[in-house]
Amino acid sequence: LSPVDRLVELLRASRRVLIFTGAGISTGSGIPDFRGPQGTWKSRRPVYFQDFLSSEESRVEHWDYKMEFHERFRDARPNAAHRALVDLERLGRLEALVTQNIDGLHEAAGNSPEKIVELHGTNRWVVCLTCGARSDPEPHFVEFRKTGRCPTCACGGWLKSATVSFGQAMPEREMARAAEAAGRCDLAISIGSTLEVHPAASIPMLAAERGVPYAIVNQGPTAQDGCATVRVEGDAVEILPAVVGLVPPGSAR
Numbered sequence: 001l002s003p004v005d006r007l008v009e010l011l012r013a014s015r016r017v018l019i020f021t022g023a024g025i026s027t028g029s030g031i032p033d034f035r036g037p038q039g040t041w042k043s044r045r046p047v048y049f050q051d052f053l054s055s056e057e058s059r060v061e062h063w064d065y066k067m068e069f070h071e072r073f074r075d076a077r078p079n080a081a082h083r084a085l086v087d088l089e090r091l092g093r094l095e096a097l098v099t100q101n102i103d104g105l106h107e108a109a110g111n112s113p114e115k116i117v118e119l120h121g122t123n124r125w126v127v128c129l130t131c132g133a134r135s136d137p138e139p140h141f142v143e144f145r146k147t148g149r150c151p152t153c154a155c156g157g158w159l160k161s162a163t164v165s166f167g168q169a170m171p172e173r174e175m176a177r178a179a180e181a182a183g184r185c186d187l188a189i190s191i192g193s194t195l196e197v198h199p200a201a202s203i204p205m206l207a208a209e210r211g212v213p214y215a216i217v218n219q220g221p222t223a224q225d226g227c228a229t230v231r232v233e234g235d236a237v238e239i240l241p242a243v244v245g246l247v248p249p250g251s252a253r
């Protein structure tokens with residue numbers, strides 16, 4: 001069997017699939033891969049969370065950086081790979097869709113929010129670090145562009161994109177949801193991730209360590225290739241629709 005046929009076979013035998021996605025699933029939607037060869041961190045230094053808390057200069061740097069990519073995130077649309085994962089959910093086979101991505105494209109594609117776990121937060125919201133209020137980013141960018149000053153909440157707290165910054169703790173609830181799904185699934189598939197960023201990349205490994213089949217779909221090698229039951233080389237935008245199209249509906253749960 002070819003790796004693609006093997007993946008189809010694994011999917012047909014599964015009822016509770018854990019999907020784990022990274023930047024590679026969204027490059028086809030025009031979202032840059034922040035850590036890849038052309039990654040923007042090569043040209044800009046990341047703002048660490050501690051610096052955001054302690055320095056106005058760092059807060060300006062954060063907003064300036066987010067503004068640079070704001071329109072690209074705002075205007076990005078899901079691609080065929082995202083839509084294939086919506087089909088997988090409709091087939092009744094999706095346990096959870098755990099993502100490292102902050103683009104919100106899985107929800108935009110139509111996967112249920114209760115299936116999606118965004119481990120690194122989302123650019124679709126701005127959050128107040130004091131009261132936790134969430135708001136639409138757009139008016140804050142308009143204000144920042146006009147005044148050059150960082151937007152603040154009505155409560156006086158600092159506003160920040162609802163993403164997990166370098167040096168910021170992982171969201172506990174999302175990590176727990178992802179780990180629970182890894183403990184329940186009967187198949188894990190990593191898509192478009194080099195699986196190098198921890199603790200996020202530990203999630204599919206929790207499933208693999210339980211002995212459930214583990215498939216990896218990625219362009220180029222990953223840090224977990226040695227643990228994979230099957231490794232499919234290539235672009236998720238081409239592979240996923242073809243694979244999911246061959247999977248019949250799962251049994252009712």
Ligand SMILES: [Zn+2]
Nearest residue numbers: 128131153155
């Ligand atoms: Zn507030």
